[in-house]
Amino acid sequence: MQIGPIALRSPVVLAPMAGVTNVAFRTLCRELELARAGTVSGLYVCEMVTARALVERNESTLHMTTFGPDESPRSLQLYTVDPATTYAAAKMIVDEDMADHIDMNFGCPVPKVTRRGGGAALPYKRKLFGQIVAAAVRATAGTGIPVTVKFRIGIDDDHHTHLDAGRIAAEEGAAAVALHARTAAQRYSGTADWNQIAELKQHVTGIPVLGNGDIFVADDALKMMAETGCDGVVIGRGCLGRPWLFAELSAAFNGVDAPVPPTxxxxxxxxxxxxxxxxxxxxxxxxxxxxxxxxxxxxxxxxxxxxxxxxxxxxxxxxxxxxxxxxxxxxxPFPPAAEGPRGRQGSPGSVTLPEGWLRDPDDCTVPSGADVMHSGG
Incomplete structure (x- = not known):
């Protein structure tokens, strides 16, 4: 799979997960893939950092951007709500050689994020969303650092935004898009709707479309790609307590025998x-x-x-x-009971939004305070 100038030997991306995908976890995943599959073939993304906190040089945020000495490509995910701050953060990443790839998170369903217009709430504001993506692309133009975008199906079943978000991101110069096939209202509950990944793939044809949701074993990844036509997969909760999953995925995509599960x-x-x-x-x-x-x-x-x-x-x-x-x-031996979902699941619920948020999808006003609570990561 090709993401801008970055060529991956297998179409597998580690999803940024807060408090999980730090340099220690990414190093472990890479070590296990190399030891068990003989290669490091996917893309390992660091946990999300806030653009504002990065620009302010918050100490804990800068620590979160630590990469291993042999980690390549270095992939950094930004949480952002403001085009100006986005540009400043992306320019800082370029000027200080902090990463080789920038992903942007528009999928967080946590109430303290959506109630201020951030995360999964933001793609509803189509023009603002486009301005943010364009700002990151403009800051990285000519550098070889691709910008990608991750989002959800939408706020809830009455407010789907993924098709517009995919189209806008592609038009503004994103190198790939990834869809977590749940709404914000679902959070991490229920079942991911892979049909929406297939629909997005049909809608966005010029750049890779990646699918995310309910991949717990290598066969799930192969099945998702076969059923949806997506170009790659993003692995989140499936690798919690199973960092060797990337070795199994590498083997599956490269047509070699799967490593024996660990004792x-x-x-x-x-x-x-x-x-x-x-x-x-x-x-x-x-x-x-x-x-x-x-x-x-x-x-x-x-x-x-x-x-x-x-x-x-x-x-x-x-x-x-x-x-x-x-x-x-x-x-x-590794037991069958160790397979399947892990990590947070919770229950679906209504999405808390700023007052009047759904009134005008073309409103470009930057949501007030949506990135303050995230200073420090």
Whole structure:
């Protein structure tokens, strides 16, 4: 798959996930793909950072943009609501050689984001959306840094925006678009509507269209591409506790035998390595607080006693992590119960929007305060 000048050996993209896809997780995914599939073939995107916070040089935001020394291409996702700030952030990325690819997030369904007009609410404002995409493309013109855009089907079933968003993004110079096939009202619940990916692919023909939603095993990715005609897949919750999924995807797309799923002992080694990488990135204290949620995902479906799970949920040091993981039965094979959905799912609900938001889709007014709460990432 080709995204601007970036050629990928497999059409697979790691979705930016807040608090997950930091440099430690991306390094782990890349290491496992190389070890198990013999190559690093996809695109690994860092967790979302806020354009305003980046321009303000917020310390924690700048730390979130850390890439590994051999990480290439370096992919950075921006959350943004303002064309001027978007331009400044993209220009900063160019001038300071911070990344090789810029993605923009218009899919966040979190109420504190949509209530101010950000995330999945913003593509409803067609002209403003176009101005934001155009600003990033203008700032990166002639640099070889492609700009891509990710969005949802729309606000809810009565307000679909994905076809307009895809068309506008392509017209403004985006190198690819990605659709999470849920509405903001669905959040992460229910089933992704892959038919909407197929419709977007038919509607946007000049640039790659990527699909996202309900890919938990490699066969799901192959099925999505066969059913929708999309050019690539974006993997989110499916890789939580399964960073080796990218090796399985690489094998599937390159026509080689899939790697054997890891035993519990191998999963423990992967979790241990993840903890080491997090400690190197954050320091041991914060790194161990961060590994706790990952360990719960790693052990999903595996037999592990309640006391051991409780200890791992409170782990404080690398030595303690190592000691607790060593108590797992190493020869337990990967269980069928470990497959399937993981991470947040929740329930659908009405989308909170700014007062009068739906009145005029052509209103270009930048939503007030929509990026303030995200300063710092």
């Amino acid at each position: 519990l002992g191998e999963v423990a080694d992967i979790a241990r390595r993840h903890g080491q990488l997090l400690a190197a990135h954050f320091g041991e204290d914060k790194g161990m607080r961060d590994i706790r949620k990952h360990v719960a995902w790693y052990l999903h479906g595996f037999p592990a006693g309640a006391d051991l799970r409780r200890g791992l949920a409170l782990v404080k040091t690398l030595a303690e992590l190592d000691e607790l993981l060593s108590q797992l039965e190493p020869d337990v």
